[in-house]
Amino acid sequence: MVSSVIWSILGFIVLIGVLVTIHEWGHYAVGRWFKVKAEVFSVGFGKPIWTRQVGETQFQLAAIPLGGYVRFLDERNGPVAVEEQHRAFNRQSVYKRFAIVAAGPAINLVFAWLLYVFIYSVGVAQPKAIFVVDNPASAVGQAMSSLTLSTQADNLEQQAWWITQIEGRDIYGWQGVSQALVQGLINQRASLNLTLSPDVTADSPQQLVYVDLPIGQLNINDFSAESLFELGWTRYLPSLPAKLDRVIAGSPAEQAGLRTGDLIERVNDDWVISWQALVAWVHANPGQSAEITYRRDGAEFNTWVQLAELNVNGERRGQLGASVYQDPELIKQYQQTQQLGLWAASLAGYEQTKALINMTLTMLKRMVLGEVSLSHLSGPISIADFSGQAIQSGWVQFLTLMALLSLSLGILNLLPVPMLDGGHLTYYVYEMIRGKPVSEGFEMAAQRVGFLMIAGLTLLAISNDLLRLSNG
Known part of the structure; x- marks a missing residue:
């Protein structure tokens, strides 16, 4: 905190x-170009905490960092010597x-x-905007249900899709999706045209399909980061092994003796098939104790861990206190660079x-x-x-x-x-x-x-x- x-x-x-x-440099530079005398260039308001005289201008930092100003020579602020009147702001055209x-x-x-x-x-490389349908009855689910690609999985919810464009503009990551949705809502659009590809690990899409996504259920007055996923899609994350990267000091993971590089294989004799599965179990068991089997340097070990308990937006959630190791070669397949x-x-x-x-x-x-x-x-x-x-x-x-x-x-x-x-x-x-x-x-x-x-x-x-x- x-x-x-x-x-x-x-x-x-x-x-x-x-x-x-x-901002103030813009005023200052054009004023100087027109030969207007700048007396003070201030970043901040109130009492100056640092000043420096450069030529005829006093540059200063003031105590309240919520704005600034350039004070030009001006007869409305006080008497101006006759020989300098032509340099006063109020005398300019x-x-x-x-x-x-x-x-x-x-x-x-x-x-x-x-x-x-x-x-x-x-x-800069950033994660692609890849999604899976998590609710076939939702706006996304209904928009996708008409697709009959050979690449589409038998179960609509198993197919991952890469959003490459919205309304003809290239999309780089979920931030671009969010901006396009907000822009559509502000402009009172009923739907947005999405260009999608099932080739989520390719450098460039090999197949393209187009769907019209209705966005009428979203309300601009209630829009937030979470609203993005009310349409019925969820971020697709590649399945990662439950291999630990960073272990937080003082966390349940550290207290249980877990270290960076440990691969968690079982929890209470149940096999851990992925990091995502481990996270789901941790979140669902706040404050619980469990036996963890992990592999370190080729050898297998057992330990007991008692999960911490967090309150996240009124929901009780368990915490282990470790992050996952992400294989750079694997992650690279799901990233794109806009250069x-x-x-x-x-x-x-x-x-x-x-x-x-x-x-x-x-x-x-x-x-x-x-x-x-x-x-x-x-x-x-x-x-x-x-x-x-x-x-x-x-x-x-x-x-x-x-x-x-x-x-x-x-x-x-x-x-x-x-x-x-x-x-x-x-x-x-x-x-x-x-x-x-x-x-x-x-x-x-x-x-x-x-x-x-x-x-x-x-x-x-x-x-x-x-x-x-x-x-x-």
């Missing part, structure tokens, strides 16, 4: 620090001011695209960025219309939790989360809400059309309304965070 909190704090600081720095303000959100969108290009260029050349990665990054922008805008529109619950809003607690999980899962997951949040930051800042960049851009558009700026009184009143809106949404997002935590 303590370590997960530390990882969450670390991940949050790194994530927000990078995204805020990129409306088009220059528009460009300076728009640069922050724009650089966040570009940064997200660059992250996706980098991820696609480097290429593209620079041009192809650039196009793929663009398509991913475009898809996520469209999905975000549609989601926001439906929230405003009351068609989607505001419970989907996430605040700093959830972001910290996601950051901690991502940074522990690997750099690809962390950069993917960073790209998604960079997109969100860019889009949200472009909304025409006072106090946000989009609010200022709205004023500038008005000024371009009317030839004069909005009145100072109107802008001050709008700022107060904008503050109340942002404060209210922030409190709502934090409430959602706390509710998620309380619900596990």
Whole structure:
């Protein structure tokens, strides 16, 4: 628990620090290009905890890591020397001011695209999206029942299928499946077209079939990681020998004398046919004692183990405290690598960025219309939790989360809400059309309304965070 909190704090600081720095650098760089004087470049709000003067700009880290700002020379903030008035922000043309303000959100969108290009260029192996039908009467079961392939098993539930595309877009892993489902739900699709292959261990599919998967039973307001499998499919996992990899210190496995490399053969004289079978038995017997027969260095040994008892979402579950050894050659058959050349990665990054922008805008529109619950809003607690999980899962997951949040930051800042960049851009558009700026009184009143809106949404997002935590 303590370590997960530390990882969450670390991940949050790194994530927000990078995204805020990129955002404010956009304002700063374009402002400097137009010769506007930047007095302060701050990452964070509140009291500075570190400062450094570089030329005419003070760079600083502040105590509250929830944003940042660039303070340009501006006559509205105080007197400006006559010889520097031409470098004040308020003295610039409306088009220059528009460009300076728009640069922050724009650089966040570009940064997200660059992250996706980098991820696609480097290429990372990940598990294929392979499933078996676990309920023939379900949406997946009914969609699959019409298939009459020679490769289809006599029992529909025994055949494994590899999802290679959804709606014509290549799918790499269950994360891609989840994104496609969410996008379909947001766009109110009744079904999605899946391209499947029974060649689950091939480098590329040799046979392809197409099914229309109805998704009407899913509700976007209740969608979660578990919802993905309410359609009637289950992740396919290759059968693994019950050979131990890591044994957790202080666990029942260590107390029973089990070590890395031990192959568990029997439990209470019942043969263990796979790691999955062992896990099923462990989960079903919390707190129970059993005799385990295992093989080590060619010799057979016996030991007694008393399983620990966990409470997982209100369900009692046993725990042994060891992970399984995964043969790299076996696992490789069930993985795929998405590695593209620079041009192809650039196009793929663009398509991913475009898809996520469209999905975000549609989601926001439906929230405003009351068609989607505001419970989907996430605040700093959830972001910290996601950051901690991502940074522990690997750099690809962390950069993917960073790209998604960079997109969100860019889009949200472009909304025409006072106090946000989009609010200022709205004023500038008005000024371009009317030839004069909005009145100072109107802008001050709008700022107060904008503050109340942002404060209210922030409190709502934090409430959602706390509710998620309380619900596990």
